[in-house]
Amino acid sequence: MQGSEGIIIEIECQLSNSLPSIVIVGLGNKAVDEAKDRIRSAFTSAGISLPRKRITINLAPADIPKDSTSLDLAIAAAIIMSNQAQQRPPKNQAIIGEIGLTGAVRPVRGIIGKLLAGKKLGIDHFFIPAGNLSQAALVPDVTLQPVQDIKQMYLAFNNEGGFPLPVDNSTSTIVPHVEQGSALSYIAGQTQAKRALEIAASGGHNILLSGPPGTGKSMLAKALPSLLPPLTHQEMLEVTHLHSLASSTYDQLVVSRPFRAPHHSSSHISIVGGGYSARPGELALSNHGVLFLDEMPEFSRITLEALRQPLEDRIITVARARHVMEYPANFILVATANPCPC
DSSP: OBTTBOOOOEEEEEEESSSSEEEEESSBOHHHHTHHHHHHHHHHHHTOOOOSSEEEEEEESTTSOBOOGGGHHHHHHHHHHHHTOSOOOOTTEEEOOEEOTTSBEEOOTTHHHHHHHHHHTTOOEEEEEGGGHHHHTTSOSOEEEEEOBHHHHHHHHTTSSOOOOOEEOTTOOOOOOOOOSSOGGGSOSOHHHHHHHHHHHHHTOOEEEEOOTTSSHHHHHHTGGGGSOOOOHHHHHHHHHHHHHHOSOTTSOOOSOOEEOOOTTSOHHHHHEETTTTEEOHHHHTTTSEEEETTGGGSOHHHHHTTHHHHHHSEEEEEOSSOEEEEEOOOEEEEEEOSSOO
8 A cells, every 4th residue: 555545566476496485575574574474374274285396476566665464365375376276366356365374364454445446457356354344345346255264265266165155345335324422402501602513514614612611612522523414435435444544443344424532742643644654644534524622722833733734625745755645634623722721
């Protein structure tokens, strides 16, 4: 993945007469290079014989850095098809997945972006981890083949059973989640503030709630998502993809509008985005939802200045030495402040 976009990596495998080893070339990082140890253990656990030759794996295009464990399953498939498989998948199919030491196929990060990138290049059939199926079902007009373990793939490529029927999600529908949280009807009084929240929700306007401590500013702000309509299918696609890139629970489906409330002590990078791989921050994770800045004057000035471009352009550009990424940031900003710092 390159930010929120994806590229297609072609896995090439060659067997040569030399000492048994696995060599991975093509500008992969340590996580990619460690795939050879995961694959070796997975083959042993699954009872699949690994060719006793020098196995050279090339990741093309070789001049683009690779940093994803989602190449594991494709590398394993290339080894199987090099001398053991009786059939090969057609050109319009792609293989995605991380392999565990037991041979199990684990879910990967950013599956939606990977499917969309392949779809743009004419790929309509994907072998994916079974744990990513709920997210992948959001992408229309593709055929998904969930894979449980490497043994299942080995048997399928050798016409000995294997995969269940593929999932054709051209007509699948996802039921959006309707916010059932703190609605305005549960808040007593505050007629003027409620009216302001209704106007902000209906027009997508940003809002600042100012008042002494204890007057209900935070409670009112948290009620704003209950006024917003459910996510559309396209919005669920974008929100789930962004959260998959940044969250540790990247195999879950996001069906409700995000409500992000970073603390004022949060770092600038965690809010704007960035880091080693330029992942999305709180601004992008609030896309199609609400960004709540409680006690806004307590945030650093550099962070508040960074809000200007997303509020105007509805996108956030994260420029780093190795990456320049652009993420959608179409959110409603709700901020609270006391009349005086004291």
